[in-house]
Amino acid sequence: MSPQQRVVIVGSGFGGLFAAKALRRAPVAVTLLDRTNHHLFQPLLYQVATGILSTGEIAPPTREVLRGQRNVTVVQAEVVALDAAQRSLDVRLPDGTRRAVPYDHLIVACGMSSSYFGSPHFADFTLGMKSIDDALALRAAILGAFEMAEWEDDPARREAWLTFAIVGAGPTGVELAGQIGELSRHSLRGEFRNADPARARVLLFDAGPRILPTFPERLSERAAAALGRLGVEIHVDTAVADIDERSITVRGVDGAQRRIAAMTRIWAAGVTAAPLAGIVAAATGAPTDRAGRLAVADDCSLPGHPEIFVVGDTMALAGLPGLAEVAMQSGRHASRVIAARVAGRSQPRPFRYRDLGTMAAVSRTSAVATFGRINISGRIAWLAWLVVHLAFLTGFKNRFTTVVHWAIAFIGTARQERATIAALSPRPVTAEPDEGA
C-alpha cells in the first residue's frame, strides 16, 4: 500500500475549515496550518469590538472543532515561503523556529488583509477589522474615547473624542457604525457625569454612491434610514484624502476637501490578498488580479499547478465576492476534487457558487437581507439574521452564552464584554502639550 497522500491547508477561516471537513472520509493525511489557534467567525467580529460578544464565542479553537476528525493534524504556524517544484512549505513556528512542510496537495485559504489604496500611512492612523487582536484594539479605542471625553473640558477636543469615523460602507462598516450608534445612544446611558455619550458622532464614509453596494438599492436605502435613526451620519460619494492621528480629511465629488477632527478612525474599506497569495504567485508564476487574488481554473486549482488550490476570498474566479459562503463552498469543492483524484474517480463538475443570500444587521432591531429575488428589511430581516447566525454557531457549541449575550444586548441594551486590555489600548497621542498641574 502506498503511503497516504498529504493535503496541507493554509488558513483556518471558513475556506480552510470547510476544506478540512470535506476530507473527512478521504484516505489522506490532512494538515491544517494557521498563525492563530482559532477559527474566526469574522462576520461577528464587530460584536466583539463593541462589547457584545466574548472572543471565545466567535473564535473556537480549531483543534477542538476538528477533534473528532482523526485524519487532520492542526498546527499553529505561519507560512514564510513556498517551493512549488519540491512541493514544500517553509513555515515559522510560534517559537520562531522554522520547519519544512511537504505536501502532495495544497489548499491556500489565507483570506485578505486591509488595503490602503497606496497610502500606507493610513494603516498607522486607523484601526482595522481582520483579527481578534483588531477587534480588541478597536474595543479599547472606542471605549477609551468615551473615557477621554469624560475628562476633557475643552468642547472642541471633547467633540473630537466623541467622533468616530468609519471608512467603508460595506457590511463591516455598516454593522460597526450601527453598533457604535447603539452603544453611544443606549448602552452607555447614565454612566458618564461630564460627557454625554449620546452626543457621539458616528460618521460613515464611502467613495461609492450608496452604502451596502452589493445589496439591492432598496435595501441600501432601508439600511441608511435605520442608521440615520441611530444618529449615524452617512457620507457617500466621499473619498478619503488624508488621515492623521487626530483627524480625517475627505473629498466630495465636487472636489471640495473637508477636515474632520476624529480621535477614533476605523478602516473597513479596501482589501488586498494576504501575503501568502504573493508568495504563491511568486513561486508559481500564477497571475493575480488588482487586489492580489490568485486566478484559478474552474476546479479552484491554479493553472499549471493542478496540485495547488486557492479558495475563499483569495481566489479570483468569475467575480465571486469575498463572502463566508463563497469560502465554504469553494473550500469544500477543492477537497472534493482532491478526494476524487486520490480515489481515481473522475473529476467533479466545475465549481459553481450557489448563492444562499446575504444579510447585514444594521441596528438592535433592524437588518437587511436578500435571498435571490426576495428582499427583506427591518424586524423580520433581523429575526432571519438571528436564526441564521444561531443555526450557524450551533456547530461550534458556543450557542448558549451567545444567546444570553444577545438577549442582554438586544432585548436589553447592556454589553457584557467591555473589559479592555492594556496591551491593545491606544498609545498616547504624540505632540500633545503636557497639561499637568
Added chain:
Amino acid sequence: MSPQQRVVIVGSGFGGLFAAKALRRAPVAVTLLDRTNHHLFQPLLYQVATGILSTGEIAPPTREVLRGQRNVTVVQAEVVALDAAQRSLDVRLPDGTRRAVPYDHLIVACGMSSSYFGSPHFADFTLGMKSIDDALALRAAILGAFEMAEWEDDPARREAWLTFAIVGAGPTGVELAGQIGELSRHSLRGEFRNADPARARVLLFDAGPRILPTFPERLSERAAAALGRLGVEIHVDTAVADIDERSITVRGVDGAQRRIAAMTRIWAAGVTAAPLAGIVAAATGAPTDRAGRLAVADDCSLPGHPEIFVVGDTMALAGLPGLAEVAMQSGRHASRVIAARVAGRSQPRPFRYRDLGTMAAVSRTSAVATFGRINISGRIAWLAWLVVHLAFLTGFKNRFTTVVHWAIAFIGTARQERATIAALSPRPVTAEPDEGA
C-alpha cells in the same frame, strides 16, 4: 451651603469599589480612579487564564457597576504623584496628558504587585497573575506550549514544552495548578495527534512546608491529595534558586539544587505593594512594612494624615491577610469614617475584620473551605465554593453566562474561552538555532 467635600478613591478593586458603594448616601463628590476600565474579580483570574471564563465575566466595567450612584464619577487614569500638603494627586490620562485631582479625603486601594525576592530577572522569565492582561498572556502561553509540543519531535524538548512550573502554593498557585491539570488531563483530550497533553507535568513549588499555608493543616493535605489525583507534582520546602527562559532551578532544604527544563514558568509567589504605596509613603513619610504596605491606624487612616486612608491589600494593620473580604470590609470602613466626619457625627468604632472564611477550588469537583472552626473539603466544599461565587457575581449581572461556562467546564470538560491573541502571545525564545528546511 459649603461646597461638597471631595473624596478621591484610587483603585477599582474590591477595596475601592466597596468604599465607593459605602458612600452612596453621603453628601460628598466621589471620584474613583483606576488605570483600567474595569473592576477585577481577581479570585477567578485563573479561570480566564485556563480558558473557562471570558474577560467580561470577571471584569465588569466600573462605570456600569456604579452607574446608578449619582455622586460617583469614574475616571480612567494612573496616579503619578501625590502632593499631601496641597491635597492633590497628579494623574496621567490614557492619552498621556496629566491632570491635577484635588481631594479632601483620599482612599488608597491600589492592591499589590508581584515581588521577586530581590531577583528582578525572574520577572522577565515568568508570567504573573495580577491583571486581565496577565491572564490572557498566561492563556496564550499555556495553550501555546501544547501547540509547540505538537510540533516537537525531540523528546526532551517536547517534555520541556509540556512542563509547567508554578512558583507559590497559595490559593492562586494551587487553583492554577489544578486547572492546568484538568486542562491537560481532560479538556484537551483527543485534540492532538503527535503530543499527548495528558503527559504534561504540572510542578508546584513553595518554599514553605505545605501548600495553602493560611488554611488549616488538614485542608492543605486534602488539597494536596486532590492535586495529586490530577497529576500535579507538589514540591514544598523548595525555594527558587534561579529562572531563565527555558528552565527553573530549585533548591531543597538540604541545599541541593536541581534544574528543570520548563518552557512555561508562572509566578504566584511574593507580593509587594503597588507603586502608589511608595508614592504615598514618600509624600507623607508614612512607614511601610517589608512588603511595602502602609501602616494605618485602627480607623484605616495614615497616622499624621487623617484625610488619607489605606485599605485592602496595601494596608498594614494587625497582620490582616490580603483577601478580597478584608479589602471590602476595610474599604467600607474608611468610607464610614469619612461619612461620619462629613456629617459631624462621632467616629465609628475601630475597624475590626469579620472573618467570613476562605476557600479554594482545587479541581473540577474538589475544594477546601474554612469557616471559623468548620473545615470542609471535597465535593461539599466545591458546592459551597460554587454557591458563594455565584451569589457574589450576581451583583455584576454576569451570572448567566458564567453558569453556562461553569457547566461546560465542570459538568463537561470543555472550555469555551480558548482564543489567544497575538499581542499577548509568547515572543519567540532567543538563541534557538534555526531549524528550517
